[in-house]
Amino acid sequence: MSDSSLSNAALPQHIAIIMDGNGRWAKAQGKPRVYGHKKGVTAVRKTITTAAKLGIKAVTLFAFSSENWRRPQAEVGLLMDLFITLLSKEIKRLHKNDLKLQIIGDKSRFSDKLQKKIAEAEQLTKDNKGLVINIAANYGGKWDIVQATRKLAEQAVRGEIQTQDISEQLMAECLSLSDLPDVDLMIRTSGESRLSNFLLWQVAYAEFYFCDTNWPDFDEDTLSEAISWFVNRERRFGCTGEQIKALMAQE
Numbered sequence: 001m002s003d004s005s006l007s008n009a010a011l012p013q014h015i016a017i018i019m020d021g022n023g024r025w026a027k028a029q030g031k032p033r034v035y036g037h038k039k040g041v042t043a044v045r046k047t048i049t050t051a052a053k054l055g056i057k058a059v060t061l062f063a064f065s066s067e068n069w070r071r072p073q074a075e076v077g078l079l080m081d082l083f084i085t086l087l088s089k090e091i092k093r094l095h096k097n098d099l100k101l102q103i104i105g106d107k108s109r110f111s112d113k114l115q116k117k118i119a120e121a122e123q124l125t126k127d128n129k130g131l132v133i134n135i136a137a138n139y140g141g142k143w144d145i146v147q148a149t150r151k152l153a154e155q156a157v158r159g160e161i162q163t164q165d166i167s168e169q170l171m172a173e174c175l176s177l178s179d180l181p182d183v184d185l186m187i188r189t190s191g192e193s194r195l196s197n198f199l200l201w202q203v204a205y206a207e208f209y210f211c212d213t214n215w216p217d218f219d220e221d222t223l224s225e226a227i228s229w230f231v232n233r234e235r236r237f238g239c240t241g242e243q244i245k246a247l248m249a250q251e
Contacts, residue, residue: 012184021190021214039216066140098130104176105139141200148174
């Protein structure tokens, strides 16, 4: 298959990534876990830049699960501080490049300061037309399904719908990311091969790609390899990482 015959139609519209391995990467460097989280930010930038160049519609990144509160308090506090710093530093750059930022998850547990930063970032970029970047923070797939079920139950109590009206479509409309296509490609780094309660509904028909690379080392080449694998598996076209990069160069 030639580079020119690889079209955007063959690419995944929505990529979800479980960014795993920051702590292990830091340990291998003889550094504290938070050092790995900070270095992982570079991988986020590379991923967003690559996806935007390729014309991917949406990228959803698993930043902090509802189970991550169980981690040491010092690490959680540093992660929250890092989140605030990134929102402050990165949002203008995202807006300048016409990218849209959304935070999904139960934001009520975050500090007032962080909730304010999130609201400001989402408001600033809400009308942008480029790549949609979804950050899943204090998110869990079971929580997502429960909160959607609660919405439907409340509608039924108010008489707005009947129980027999509840369908997959109605449920999907109440879930996070209801304004986006379901996930086409799910990537997990660091050699782990489980979902960890991430987007349980939205990945029902996704292709799952597991790689041994720790998240801080994830770059354009790694993402290109994952997309190449997806194109070959899902769309039955054969291509290489070099072809993916050639398509990027045409943008």
